[in-house]
Amino acid sequence: MIHESSSWLTEHLGHHESYWNDLKAELNAKFQRPNPTINETPITQHILEAxxxxxxxxxxxxxxxxxxxxxxxxxxxxxxxxxQLYQFPTQFNSFGQRTHSGVSIINWDDSRLELKTRCSVESLEFEAVASPQADGSKAKCVAVRARYLDSDETDSFTLTSEGKVILCAGAASPRLLMPHREILQNEAISQQVSDHIVLPLGIYQNVDRRPALSCRGASG
Structure with a gap:
């Protein structure tokens, strides 16, 4: 894993370089990667020397x-x-166990979370915002509509004004976003699909404040 240059991101996507550096630091801290210069393997040392x-x-x-x-x-x-050589932290510990291969942004021990399975996200509901948000968005998701596979009943999960949806739907993402191309002002949605990973569906709901949902869906 290596991040894109902050100066490149600033030039092409906006914001100051410090904005991107802060986001990188926040994300990277969750990975808890070890210092790659400690306990270098013989192959790492050989590559650096060569x-x-x-x-x-x-x-x-x-x-x-x-x-x-x-x-x-x-x-x-x-x-x-x-x-320039870039040294990456290894995914393996000294015993060869893969211990640093991912990160979870969900605190699974949080008592406010309610895990829902055996349901499928049918659609997302968007509303236009009066003025562009800090990230430039001109619309935001306000609700997620899901269908329970066992009962065939549907339910709608409404977000608060500060709520956000984390969309991790693989190949289903274009299907969920395509109806909203106009309000999102992004005609490129669904024009090119390179991600065909099918993931299990889960809606992670904060049952106290209901501010955010994370949707992992399989394509239909």
Missing amino acids: GEAVGFQAPNPDHRIENIPSYQDYQNYSDRQAK
């Missing part, structure tokens, strides 16, 4: 955020500076 021998720069710790590398924009740098 790379430096042909002119590559040694990994720069300033190019890592919470131990995960962040690509630097070298278009204005010299050729030598552009040949």
Whole structure:
């Protein structure tokens, strides 16, 4: 895993570089990756030595955020500076166990969460916002409509004004978003699909405040 250059993100997507760096730091802290320079494997040492021998720069710790590398924009740098090695934290511990292969943004021990299964997200409901939000959005999701597979009954989960939906629906994402291309002002939705992963559905609901839902859906 390596992050795109913050300067590139600023140039193409807006916001200040510090905005992207802060987001990277928040996400990377959740991964809890170890320092990649500690307990280097023989193959890592060999690659670093071989790379430096042909002119590559040694990994720069300033190019890592919470131990995960962040690509630097070298278009204005010299050729030598552009040949930069990036050292990644390993996914394995000293016993060969894969212990750092993912991160969960859900606190599964939170008593406010209610896990729903055997249901399918049928549609999302969007409303236009009076003025663009901080991230530039001109519409927001206000509800998620789901159908229970065992009873065939439907239910609608309404978000609060600050609520957000985390859409992790794989190949179903274009199907859920396509009806809203006009209000989202994004005609590129569903024009190109490269993600065909089918994931199980779950709606994670905060039963006290009902502010946010996370939808993982399978394509129909």
